[in-house]
Amino acid sequence: MNKNKPYIIFVFDFIAINFAWLIFFYFRVQTGLFDFVIMPAFLIPMFVVYCFWLIIFTFVGMYKTWFASSRFDEISTLFKSSFIGVLVLFFLIFIDDVSHGVDSPNRFLIFIYWGVLFLLVSIGRVTVRSIQRNLLIKGIGRRNTIIVGFNNKSKEIGDEIKLHPALGLDVVGFLAVKNENLGKEHNGQKVIDNIEKISKVIDELNIKEVIIVLETHQEDTLIDIISKCESKNVGLKIAPDLYEILSGQARTAQLYGFPLIDINPQLMPEWEKKIKRILDIVISFIALIISSPIILLMALAIRIDTPGSAFFRQERCGKNGKVFKLFKFRSMYDDAEKLSGPVWSQKNDPRVTRVGKFIRKIRLDELPQMINVLKGEMSLVGPRPERPFFVEKLAEEIPYYKRRLKVKPGITGWAQVKHKYDESVEDVKTKLRFDLFYIENMSLRMDFKILFRTIFVVFLGKGHYD
Numbered sequence: 001m002n003k004n005k006p007y008i009i010f011v012f013d014f015i016a017i018n019f020a021w022l023i024f025f026y027f028r029v030q031t032g033l034f035d036f037v038i039m040p041a042f043l044i045p046m047f048v049v050y051c052f053w054l055i056i057f058t059f060v061g062m063y064k065t066w067f068a069s070s071r072f073d074e075i076s077t078l079f080k081s082s083f084i085g086v087l088v089l090f091f092l093i094f095i096d097d098v099s100h101g102v103d104s105p106n107r108f109l110i111f112i113y114w115g116v117l118f119l120l121v122s123i124g125r126v127t128v129r130s131i132q133r134n135l136l137i138k139g140i141g142r143r144n145t146i147i148v149g150f151n152n153k154s155k156e157i158g159d160e161i162k163l164h165p166a167l168g169l170d171v172v173g174f175l176a177v178k179n180e181n182l183g184k185e186h187n188g189q190k191v192i193d194n195i196e197k198i199s200k201v202i203d204e205l206n207i208k209e210v211i212i213v214l215e216t217h218q219e220d221t222l223i224d225i226i227s228k229c230e231s232k233n234v235g236l237k238i239a240p241d242l243y244e245i246l247s248g249q250a251r252t253a254q255l256y257g258f259p260l261i262d263i264n265p266q267l268m269p270e271w272e273k274k275i276k277r278i279l280d281i282v283i284s285f286i287a288l289i290i291s292s293p294i295i296l297l298m299a300l301a302i303r304i305d306t307p308g309s310a311f312f313r314q315e316r317c318g319k320n321g322k323v324f325k326l327f328k329f330r331s332m333y334d335d336a337e338k339l340s341g342p343v344w345s346q347k348n349d350p351r352v353t354r355v356g357k358f359i360r361k362i363r364l365d366e367l368p369q370m371i372n373v374l375k376g377e378m379s380l381v382g383p384r385p386e387r388p389f390f391v392e393k394l395a396e397e398i399p400y401y402k403r404r405l406k407v408k409p410g411i412t413g414w415a416q417v418k419h420k421y422d423e424s425v426e427d428v429k430t431k432l433r434f435d436l437f438y439i440e441n442m443s444l445r446m447d448f449k450i451l452f453r454t455i456f457v458v459f460l461g462k463g464h465y466d
Helices: 007-030 043-059 071-099 105-137 152-163 195-204 219-229 240-246 270-290 292-305 354-361 364-375 388-397 401-406 414-418 425-441 444-459
Strands: 143-148 169-176 189-194 209-212 235-238 250-255 258-263 311-317 323-329 379-381 410-412
Touching (some): 007 043, 143 152, 152 169, 209 219, 219 235, 270 379, 292 323, 292 354, 292 364, 323 364, 364 410, 379 444, 388 401, 401 425, 410 444
Parallel strands (some): 143 209, 169 189, 209 235, 379 410
Antiparallel strands (some): 235 258, 311 323
């Protein structure tokens, strides 16, 4: 039972959810205990209710592809999510009854349905996880693991993994940070090489999990290891002591209560990526149609204010470093960087025109970027796209900067609603922390939160410079 294939969970949930509906329908309709003006349908409501629970369970992360997950934690999540879901169903039924002038106590029967649903889904999930746990203990689906670092903490983690075979991890050895530890061993597990050879070790030993256990003063080493592993198909985990070093680049995870933190987990499930793209297309198309009069007025105002084109096109780095042409309203004088070359904007920038100050204040200068969103070069939400010149420059000064290029850039983002416009490398470093937090926690829910905050910022007039 491969932990990366959650299809078995989908199947068990499908059976449990629909069987719960069958039992509830039989109790409520077929037993004759309750009177109905109109006989309720069976198949269509069953399909709708299943889709409802599928959405609820997906949003709370119940189909994430973790292995050896705590059954208690899973049932706890199921209890909370199903209770919230049944409250939503109750209020939908209540609203429907009120709109039709019906005063029926039968709506409270939905809580009986919730009990049946919770019981059946729990049984299905506990069964699956128990089978999975037993298979892992028997050696099926296990993952070769390397521990980076040879210190007291790494030895303790190696021992704990041995004590919990249901984790599905087989530690093949340690990698040394210091060459003096080469050849040493602990509890039968050897230091097989140093961290400079981590890529080679991953390939040769078919490593699937890398656990990083460094000292707190080895920040640069940590970043270097993550960079070396980024192109490999491995899971990265660090000891909690190092969490503050990454400052929001990690997503916490509990494996049987074992304190490890996932680094670079799956950025977004495929279904969320598809919905995100659909929303990008629909919203950008509607925005361009509705705002077309504003676009014409802004273009006219810019042309009247200063000579030059109303629109501005500039090369920016997109996903995976692919360069594209970004569209904006021109907010600076024409050829503003002709003599200076690429430079950051600054507060009270003399290159910004009168109209430019206004459209920057309310972020109308970014409206034409909806064209980039429609073309698929950008998204509504994501890290701001930077010019190739600055990307290379910043990548040399800031470790892990190119991590931003893992996702499509966006018109707005977590960094934009949390921090002002870039004026210096320090501003870039600050916003990088917010960008990395977004990347490691990106979801549709996070996107909606950012979009609402962006609307709030725009209406308050809190643009690039407050």
